[in-house]
Amino acid sequence: MFTNQTLNTLRSLKLTGRADGLEQQLAQPSTHAELGFEERLALMVDRETTRRNNNKVTRLLKAARLKLQAHPEEIDYQHPRGLHRSQFADLLSSRWIHQHHNVLITGPTGCGKTYLGCALANQACRHGLSVRYFRTSRLLESLSIAHGDGRFAKLTQQLAKTDLLVLDDWGLEKMTLSQRNDLLEIMEDRHGLRSTLITSQLPISQWHKAIGDATLADAILDRLLHNSHKLNLKGESMRKAMSKMGQSDHSE
Template identity: 45%
Template sequence: MPGCYKASIEDVHYHADRSIDRNQIMRLADCTFVDRFENLLITGSTGIGKSYIASAVGYQACVLGYRVLYTSTPKLFAKLKMAKADGSYMKELAKIERQQLLILDDFGIQPFDAQSRAALMEIIEDRHGKTSLIITSQLPVSKWFEVIGEKTIADAILDRIVHDAHRIELKGESMRRKRNVEPENSH
């Protein structure tokens, strides 16, 4: 994961109020879900640790030799729009398709327009049953349909993403806020 910090599975905070199952995280860290072309969906409020867990699993996948791409969903679709304009769109899609694990962070932060929705459909269609996804979102999965828009396409995308996906629904207060109010020596 070029440019990604080393997030460690060992550093995940397993506080009871966060609804994180240590055994589930450890099973995901062995990356057999990647071998089985399964997805991981991580949802929860801002600052709760979704991106950190996605990064930690992604980093572990890199350590185990998998090809991983970590990207912010809004940035990816902005990049794909530019690629469409300069003629490098198919090359960008091919680069994404080659990754065994694609991590889409901040999914659904903004609604998809027609061009982004079409690109998402292409990415999901190309990867379905061949590779894995990790998606993080502040929105519960039940709200993704609205964010994707266009009923037929949203149905097709969600059917491929959500079917047999592992899910982590984080709860509790923001880890960032908590870190800023805790005394220095408390861990």
């Protein structure tokens, strides 16, 4: 009776992890019989901590709205595309986000830029950091709409507080003057305070031209390139390579 009351109280206090830990100890008395009070309490506290951390990661991943559920453990380092395990392992530590640096991933279509960007974003969520993913064109469109309905200030404030902003498919469409100004405002808010990850088919040397206006391009790129980590991928499309492998297997 007393135990049931304790379990109900723990759950009503939203200490579900501790309640689960207590139930486990009650269900496996022989496993915990030799442990002292403090050791058994520590096990329940660890269970609660793990549950809360897992719930936080789940919330962060949901809010990030990543295009791909990319897992760092599943990254292919064997495909010849210029991806070095040691360099990427350092990025997976998320130190660059705590240091407010940026990551710029460039390379041809199909080389895995979006997957790698989402894998870094996934890892950032695991480390308790807030993330938002956007295709660049859709973010610029959202900002344009926000000007009209009065949400622009709120949206830019939300972006400014996000630890990692992921901009996918950078430079595919020519920017308008309003979009350049919006992008500069976002980069100004984040410079030295938050991190931005960009993926692009265009080499960095062509970004200035893609932005369109020399003065605004200088200002935007100065904030992006400063303290940035660059991954320049190359080689044949991974999708094409996998397709060829599938055809070869089918022909045997």
